[in-house]
Amino acid sequence: xxxxxxxxxxxxxxxxxxxxxxxxxxxxxxxxxxxxxxxxxxxxxxxxxxxxxxxxxxxxxxxxxxxxxxxxxxxxxxxxxxxxxxxxxxxxxxxxxxxxxxxxxxxxxxxxxxxxxxxxxxxxxxxxxxxxxxxxxxxxxxxxxxxxxxxxxxxxxxxxxxxxxxxxxxxxxxxxxxxxxxxxxxxxxxxxxxxxxxxxxxxxxxxxxxxxxxxxxxxxxxxxxxxxxxxxxxxxxxxxxxxxxxxxxxxxxxxxxxxxxxxxxxxxxxxxxxxxxxxxxxxxxxxxxxxxxxxxxxxxxxxxxxxxxxxxxxxxxxxxxxxxxxxxxxxxxxxxxxxxxxxxxxxxxxxxxxxxxxxxxxxxxxxxxxxxx
Amino acid sequence: xxxxxxxxxxxxxxxxxxxxxxxxxxxxxxxxxxxxxxxxxxxxxxxxxxxxxxxxxxxxxxxxxxxxxxxxxxxxxxxxxxxxxxxxxxxxxxxxxxxxxxxxxxxxxxxxxxxxxxxxxxxxxxxxxxxxxxxxxxxxxxxxxxxxxxxxxxxxxxxxxxxxxxxxxxxxxxxxxxxxxxxxxxxxxxxxxxxxxxxxxxxxxxxxxxxxxxxxxxxxxxxxxxxxxxxxxxxxxxxxxxxxxx
Numbered sequence: 001x002x003x004x005x006x007x008x009x010x011x012x013x014x015x016x017x018x019x020x021x022x023x024x025x026x027x028x029x030x031x032x033x034x035x036x037x038x039x040x041x042x043x044x045x046x047x048x049x050x051x052x053x054x055x056x057x058x059x060x061x062x063x064x065x066x067x068x069x070x071x072x073x074x075x076x077x078x079x080x081x082x083x084x085x086x087x088x089x090x091x092x093x094x095x096x097x098x099x100x101x102x103x104x105x106x107x108x109x110x111x112x113x114x115x116x117x118x119x120x121x122x123x124x125x126x127x128x129x130x131x132x133x134x135x136x137x138x139x140x141x142x143x144x145x146x147x148x149x150x151x152x153x154x155x156x157x158x159x160x161x162x163x164x165x166x167x168x169x170x171x172x173x174x175x176x177x178x179x180x181x182x183x184x185x186x187x188x189x190x191x192x193x194x195x196x197x198x199x200x201x202x203x204x205x206x207x208x209x210x211x212x213x214x215x216x217x218x219x220x221x222x223x224x225x226x227x228x229x230x231x232x233x234x235x236x237x238x239x240x241x242x243x244x245x246x247x248x249x250x251x252x253x254x255x256x257x258x259x260x261x262x263x264x265x266x267x268x269x270x271x272x273x274x275x276x277x278x279x280x281x282x283x284x285x286x287x288x289x290x291x292x293x294x295x296x297x298x299x300x301x302x303x304x305x306x307x308x309x310x311x312x313x314x315x316x317x318x319x320x321x322x323x324x325x326x327x328x329x330x331x332x333x334x335x336x337x338x339x340x341x342x343x344x345x346x347x348x349x350x351x352x353x354x355x356x357x358x359x360x361x362x363x364x365x366x367x368x369x370x371x372x373x
Numbered sequence: 374x375x376x377x378x379x380x381x382x383x384x385x386x387x388x389x390x391x392x393x394x395x396x397x398x399x400x401x402x403x404x405x406x407x408x409x410x411x412x413x414x415x416x417x418x419x420x421x422x423x424x425x426x427x428x429x430x431x432x433x434x435x436x437x438x439x440x441x442x443x444x445x446x447x448x449x450x451x452x453x454x455x456x457x458x459x460x461x462x463x464x465x466x467x468x469x470x471x472x473x474x475x476x477x478x479x480x481x482x483x484x485x486x487x488x489x490x491x492x493x494x495x496x497x498x499x500x501x502x503x504x505x506x507x508x509x510x511x512x513x514x515x516x517x518x519x520x521x522x523x524x525x526x527x528x529x530x531x532x533x534x535x536x537x538x539x540x541x542x543x544x545x546x547x548x549x550x551x552x553x554x555x556x557x558x559x560x561x562x563x564x565x566x567x568x569x570x571x572x573x574x575x576x577x578x579x580x581x582x583x584x585x586x587x588x589x590x591x592x593x594x595x596x597x598x599x600x601x602x603x604x605x606x607x608x609x610x611x612x613x614x615x616x617x618x619x
Contacts, residue, residue: 365398
């Protein structure tokens with residue numbers, strides 16, 4: 001068996017051009033699926049970037065709401081004040097939140113607008129790449145990616161609902177194509193929404209050594225019509241909402257790319273088997289059993305597929321480095337899970353790809369060895 | 374001492390098909406193929422690879438070495454399909470390489486070998502599992518006369534020294550010199566004859582040279598025997614013998 005495996009390996013390495021061409025084809029299929037998943041992963045991470053960075057111990061919002069993405073919430077401000085007075089609560093920061101269409105020059109973007117009580121408060125941008133914090137009601141801080149994508153500069157106007165806002169600062173890490181985050185002062189936004197006396201979410205920071213779960217229960221018991229969730233729960237809810245939106249698309253893309261990869265593998269193995277069918281007939285004639293040849297084809301298929309997969313990962317790493325330069329609005333996120341998760345799928349594709357060549361091998365006539373040429 | 378048996382006949386007479394059936398590569402519609410007392414026509418298809426690997430050595434006209442493997446690996450290949458101890462196989466391989474004068478080509482790839490060397494590797498490969506019979510299809514067909522002569526002498530030695538039966542399909546009349554028996558296959562019939570010198574006579578109808586011994590078409594006319602290259606010539610002769618007899 002060792003020698004027949006060596007033959008399988010050497011046959012692959014002898015036909016470098018054909019093997020490489022197959023590998024690149026398969027790698028391209030994997031790359032398509034992986035790139036799409038990595039972009040989606042990056043986008044999803046960015047969707048939850050704001051709540052991730054806020055990182056309070058508890059989130060307070062309207063009853064029936066449990067996340068931020070695509071949600072609306074209104075809570076009376078006196079409820080926030082009541083929470084702030086509870087034992088074990090160190091700080092409560094409320095903010096108004098609106099997801100809406102924002103006009104940036106001639107472009108309309110869907111985005112999150114965060115209305116702050118104070119330009120430097122806890123719910124505001126965590127890092128500015130340029131400009132300053134909010135000081136006046138008609139000012140806005142926008143994601144810095146908009147500067148490179150649309151050429152937006154300080155002093156330009158951005159429209160939200162019925163009002164224009166002047167750009168005074170650019171924030172870092174707040175862009176995603178699904179929901180870039182914009183910061184304004186809350187009073188003008190409240191006027192646009194006719195929502196005086198309400199805020200959307202409250203970030204609750206607790207004192208050291210406070211039992212967060214107990215405090216969560218206490219707030220929910222003492223204050224009506226609100227929902228209180230921990231940071232971990234809030235992120236999980238938001239993440240689930242974000243991934244649900246792309247799950248079907250990713251599944252379809254994965255299926256298409258996997259089928260493409262399986263077809264390329266099948267074609268590559270079949271071409272190799274056809275090209276080497278005289279040798280395969282000789283191998284059968286001198287006493288090899290069908291299962292031994294099937295193992296060779298299967299291992300060849302797995303080897304080519306896994307090498308192609310590694311190649312795709314390398315391409316993906318290069319792309320993730322290049323993307324911020326080529327298209328800064330697209331965030332590519334590479335995680336160990338994203339890279340390792342499709343490996344079993346690659347095995348399955350390799351097996352499927354080797355089925356047809358294996359069937360052809362089993363039916364190959366060993367008497368072909370006597371044919372000349 | 375093994376017998377050397379030649380299978381000869383015109384092109385298209387079925388020599389290779391016959392050899393394929395003897396080697397268990399094609400199934401026979403009727404009859405028996407006995408190898409070392411085992412009728413291989415009665416075996417299941419799944420049993421044939423084992424029989425081929427253990428009892429039959431194959432030699433082909435176009436050498437049929439595996440391009441990706443070295444000389445040594447090609448020789449060891451059939452042995453690797455069986456569960457034999459590696460040491461004894463390697464020792465046997467070394468002996469074959471020495472006997473066949475391939476010591477310097479042990480690590481060479483087939484594409485770098487001459488035709489004669491390739492056929493010697495093929496012979497070593499056929500012998501590695503110590504088969505009972507070797508089936509050789511035109512072993513000298515792609516070789517120059519000197520290499521062809523060397524290969525025939527090797528097959529001769531294999532039969533004499535190792536007691537292996539050697540069946541050779543060939544067109545090459547020079548091979549007849551080393552054969553113990555010659556089978557002539559034509560029109561689905563096998564004629565068994567001893568290796569003798571040819572008796573060339575002229576077909577009286579078409580004038581072609583015909584081996585009187587091998588010819589299948591005869592007519593006895595006026596106390597003489599006439600041989601013909603084909604049935605057609607024979608029929609023409611029968612229609613009007615005087616026309617062709619001086």
